[in-house]
Structure formats: structure tokens, C-alpha cells
Amino acid sequence: MPISPFVANLRKKVGHDLLSLPGVNAVVLNDRNEILLVHSRETDLWMPIGGQIEPGEEPADAAIREVFEETGVHVEPVRLVSVYAGPDVTYSNGDRVLYITVVFLCRAVSGHPHAHDEENHDARYCPLDNLPEMTPHHRQSIEMALANRPEAFFRVRNA
Numbered sequence: 001m002p003i004s005p006f007v008a009n010l011r012k013k014v015g016h017d018l019l020s021l022p023g024v025n026a027v028v029l030n031d032r033n034e035i036l037l038v039h040s041r042e043t044d045l046w047m048p049i050g051g052q053i054e055p056g057e058e059p060a061d062a063a064i065r066e067v068f069e070e071t072g073v074h075v076e077p078v079r080l081v082s083v084y085a086g087p088d089v090t091y092s093n094g095d096r097v098l099y100i101t102v103v104f105l106c107r108a109v110s111g112h113p114h115a116h117d118e119e120n121h122d123a124r125y126c127p128l129d130n131l132p133e134m135t136p137h138h139r140q141s142i143e144m145a146l147a148n149r150p151e152a153f154f155r156v157r158n159a
Helices: 005-014 059-071 136-147
Strands: 019-029 034-040 049-052 074-090 096-110 120-127
Touching (some): 005 019, 019 136, 034 059, 049 059, 059 074, 059 096, 074 136
Parallel strands (some): 019 096
Antiparallel strands (some): 019 034, 034 120
């Protein structure tokens, strides 16, 4: 999906400077215990589905929306996995963003994965024991979701 009108308006004022924005990441499992991943055009890497939370949007609703927009799969959030800041991302156009990311474990409800928008080359389910190369923070989100802890993970740096 192209840049949201909200962020486009902010970018007119701040240019490419670092913005801190709320985001979601969805770790989606199907009934075969495979994970839904997308292959990003921007990074050329595989990753769980994620994106920006729009102003006024509930984080769980953003996760549901992002998964459908990017893959055509309908999901149901199961539980909160983690909340974290970072990493600082620089997009190919020079825009810098530090996402405050809310990660949800989600269950696939219906739909067959496919690249449903221009953000990704591909979308597919992958066996958990044969994951493709991805960034360490995406792999960590998956590991935290699979840990199946009742409480969410979070970091405290200045305790």
C-alpha cells in the first residue's frame, strides 16, 4: 500500500527526518502450524506481515487489515506477543521511521495467500522448521509468538 495520507502530510512538514510511528506485526499460523510470510519488494527478505496503525485504529484491527491487504488471508488475533521499539528503518526514498510495534499471534481463518498488493513479491505458508532468511527482529517476533507465554514480552532499558 502506498504511503498513508496521514504520513504523507507529516512528510510534507518533516521531510525524510525520523518519525516514530505505531505499527503492528502479525505472526499468522494456519491449521498445519505453518507460518504466513511475505517476500518484501523493499528489503528482498521474507517477513511476518506488518504495517502502520492508522490514526484512531485499534492495533488488533490494524493487524487484521494488514494481513488481508498484503496476503488476501483473513485472520483472528489470538493474543498479544510483544511491544517493542525499533529498529530504525530507512526506506529506499530516504524516509526514516522508528516503529513502536505491537506483535500479535494470529490464526488464519480463511483465504489462500498471495501477493495481494504492490508491497510484496510473494506470500506463502512456510514450515516452522524451514524458515527463509529474515532479519533478526522478525525472527525474534516469531520465536516470541511460538513461546506461547501468557504474558507479553517487552524490553526495559533504563530499569
